[in-house]
Amino acid sequence: MNAGRTARDRARAELTREIKDAARRQLAAEGAERLSLRAVSRELGMVSSALYRYFPSRDDLLTALIIDAYDALGAKAEAAAKDQDDPRTAWLAVCRAVRVWAVAHPHEYALIYGSPVAGYKAPESTIQPAGRVAVVLLGILSRAQDTGVLVAPAEAPEPLGLLAEQLTVFKEMAPGVPPKVLVRTVIAWTQLFGMISFELFGQLVGTMDPADEFFLQATDQLADFIGLTQEFG
Amino acid sequence: MNAGRTARDRARAELTREIKDAARRQLAAEGAERLSLRAVSRELGMVSSALYRYFPSRDDLLTALIIDAYDALGAKAEAAAKDQDDPRTAWLAVCRAVRVWAVAHPHEYALIYGSPVAGYKAPESTIQPAGRVAVVLLGILSRAQDTGVLVAPAEAPEPLGLLAEQLTVFKEMAPGVPPKVLVRTVIAWTQLFGMISFELFGQLVGTMDPADEFFLQATDQLADFIGLTQEFG
DNA sequence: ACATGTCAAGAGCACTGCTCTCGATTTAGT
DNA sequence: ACTAAATCGAGAGCAGTGCTCTTGACATGT
Numbered sequence A, B: 001m002n003a004g005r006t007a008r009d010r011a012r013a014e015l016t017r018e019i020k021d022a023a024r025r026q027l028a029a030e031g032a033e034r035l036s037l038r039a040v041s042r043e044l045g046m047v048s049s050a051l052y053r054y055f056p057s058r059d060d061l062l063t064a065l066i067i068d069a070y071d072a073l074g075a076k077a078e079a080a081a082k083d084q085d086d087p088r089t090a091w092l093a094v095c096r097a098v099r100v101w102a103v104a105h106p107h108e109y110a111l112i113y114g115s116p117v118a119g120y121k122a123p124e125s126t127i128q129p130a131g132r133v134a135v136v137l138l139g140i141l142s143r144a145q146d147t148g149v150l151v152a153p154a155e156a157p158e159p160l161g162l163l164a165e166q167l168t169v170f171k172e173m174a175p176g177v178p179p180k181v182l183v184r185t186v187i188a189w190t191q192l193f194g195m196i197s198f199e200l201f202g203q204l205v206g207t208m209d210p211a212d213e214f215f216l217q218a219t220d221q222l223a224d225f226i227g228l229t230q231e232f233g
Numbered sequence C: 001a002c003a004t005g006t007c008a009a010g011a012g013c014a015c016t017g018c019t020c021t022c023g024a025t026t027t028a029g030t
Numbered sequence D: 001a002c003t004a005a006a007t008c009g010a011g012a013g014c015a016g017t018g019c020t021c022t023t024g025a026c027a028t029g030t
Helices: A007-030 A037-043 A058-082 A087-104 A106-113 A124-130 A132-147 A161-166 A168-173 A179-200 A212-226 B007-030 B037-043 B058-082 B087-104 B106-113 B124-130 B132-147 B161-166 B168-173 B179-200 B212-226
Strands: none
Touching: A007 A037, A007 A058, A007 A106, A037 A058, A058 A087, A058 A106, A058 A124, A058 A132, A087 A106, A087 A132, A087 A179, A087 A212, A106 A179, A124 A132, A132 A168, A132 A179, A161 A168, A161 B212, A168 A179, A179 A212, A179 B179, A179 B212, A212 B161, A212 B179, B007 B037, B007 B058, B007 B106, B037 B058, B058 B087, B058 B106, B058 B124, B058 B132, B087 B106, B087 B132, B087 B179, B087 B212, B106 B179, B124 B132, B132 B168, B132 B179, B161 B168, B168 B179, B179 B212
């Protein structure tokens, strides 16, 4: 049973990886819709039907790519956060890292944050990797709270009713952070990806393109909005 | 030359409309990727090749649907703005109208604000309709400025350099509105569609779903963020 | 050495977008 | 009113797609 022991197991793992690599290359070149099993098989010099031994369907191959993309982005976000001590700097670094990854892998970004692929239902296995960036952001908030550099904005209203209930998931991930800050964090979270999507999907062309300065300005203001104070030397 | 005079012209206009309607039905049922010319032709009881007399390619049909979608959304936004006197109320009404339309037409929303269709390059003709919602929002800002209910936030930094230059387009559409407010408007603009995209594309499932209360809360705070003050009875 | 499970290959089905040709019909110019 | 041009739907056909099923070769564990 030992994983990867027999030659067959090793060959299988290797080929699975090669298929995903080829698929990623196609994804980058053509986009998700034009990802074709036959083209992948052609690139690998095998027959299309053989791919079905490794991925039961095109959707399963897509799922694998989606999970890999979430994980790659999540890893970048985690790395960016770890490099910084000051929570506000960490926040900005994570925002920047997410954008850098997105710009470098636009098709993979579109795969996970763009419109859902037609007829494709995201399986359970994708939701955990999908949450990694949010976990990082909440971790930063939590640390800021602990070190006293998080100052809940006075003008932010206290969330009530259903909205307060919906925060429970986040409360557990960032204990001690005031609910009003959590709401603003969710706002900032959707804002972060909203900006990147607009940039990558061409909505900013003719106005805020290139978006570097706008992005810096926006994430900085969002840090204020959340209540992440500047640290003093 | 008189448009729509001959029987042929009328028949052509009619059929063009029917093709788009059928395509929209397919879009709603299956999504953009699965929009098939053959299926449309089947629904209309004609042969697939005949469709090419009306739309030179599948992409051209998509373009027509995209423009129609932008126009439909733009019309809703304009109507929502016209119904309100108070700028802040108008702002909230437009945000709400955009979301209502998006929820009612998720596939059309995905078509215009989701990931670009593979291999599809948006033609010039789409950029004017694409700007309608932004024009409405800037109009509200401009009116707020004129009536004195727009109070530029003191803590917002003054945009400099490239960022200040990129605002020129918006300055013309909303004369008199301070640059710092324009930057925040763009932030709010990306935020609005970021939230809706997250909601429609399933990123909020398990947390802020349903997103009604969150959306209300967010748009309200965004109004503050921009500087749209509450009006007093 | 043998039965078992796994593998790539190939043929085939029902689709797709798109092109071209073919007559039929309608329009526009004289 | 007659004719030439433009337009139309139909049909065949090409190259591509995802996917299924069968076949024969190979490696695996006993």
